[in-house]
Amino acid sequence: MAEAAAWIRNASRAAALTGAGVSAESGVPTFRGAGGLWEGHRIEEVATPEAFDRDPVLVWEFYDARRTGLVRCRPNRAHEALAELERRISDFTLITQNVDDLHRAAGSRKLIELHGNLWRMRCTAGCGEWEDRRAPLPRPLPPACRCGAPARPAIVWFGEWLDPADLAAAEAAAARAEVFLVIGTSGIVEPAASLARTAAAAGARVVEINPEPTPLSAVAALSLRGPAGEIVPRLVGTA
Structure with a gap:
């Protein structure tokens, strides 16, 4: 934990990918179970x-x-910590697979909503x-x-393509990040899951935050097991 927190603290370029696990902690149904x-x-x-x-x-x-x-539903501590990270790191991009708008409600503005927005x-x-x-x-x-x-x-429905501009922006953010956080995602849904591999291949330290191992655990420099709402604030220093 301390090592990952130091990576984040010293980074000038970072990005994060969030999935349904972050929303679930705010009471949003995931439909995966x-x-x-x-x-x-x-x-x-x-x-x-x-x-x-x-x-x-x-x-x-x-x-x-x-x-x-x-x-x-309201933003949880993980949403709030990621919004704070945006304020601290000049080149920070938040990429989400979630469609609930809770990241924006928490204050995130450098946000790519890969799968759209329910509102x-x-x-x-x-x-x-x-x-x-x-x-x-x-x-x-x-x-x-x-x-x-x-x-x-x-x-973005099953069988539809992601917006090309959104995907290109997400890939660019992953490729230039020094630290890439993967939070609450199954690591199964493509092409979002490939962003962590893109970041790792470009030299980023990939930090996975998830209760269980995922297919992305293999590319992570560090995997932290537990709820995003507990771990992300500790990493960012807002706990």
């Missing part, structure tokens, strides 16, 4: 372009339930994106753009 079900539906059945084409109302009911559940919508006719904080959403669903076309969640 318990069979990954929502109302009897597999998550893959309500989080794909094909699902939206087939039944947009069902898909929006799922996302509306997720949004409504987020209203009571944003996108016009299916190409008008663009916007933020909508209503929860629950008014019926009938789906919500509509001002042009009248149905809106979809601004989320």
Whole structure:
């Protein structure tokens, strides 16, 4: 722990990748355990372009339930410590697989949301994106753009590509980091999981923070086992 804290303290360039484990500590469901079900539906059945084409109302009911559940969730100590790290390190990038906006709520601004944001919508006719904080959403669903076309969640669904600009920015941040933190992620979902390997290959010290070993443990210079909300504040010195 002391060694990793010293690496962070002395770094002028750093980045972090966060996953569902960080959100889970704020009470956000991960859908990775318990069979990954929502109302009897597999998550893959309500989080794909094909699902939206087939039944947009069902898909929006799922996302509306997720949004409504987020209203009571607050950033935890890991979110807050990472926001503090951004203030201390001039070249710091926070890359997240989470879509709950809790990093921004904690104060993070140098933020790349690889998988989108639950509070944003996108016009299916190409008008663009916007933020909508209503929860629950008014019926009938789906919500509509001002042009009248149905809106979809601004989320990267199963089977969709990440935004190329976001991925390029994340890869660049990983490649130039002296220290790369991997926090609360399974290390399974690509291409996000490859960012730690990119950082390690470029010479970064990769520090993994997770309760259990993951496929990324092999590339980590140091693995710290435990909840992010306990370990990250101690690393940053905000505990």
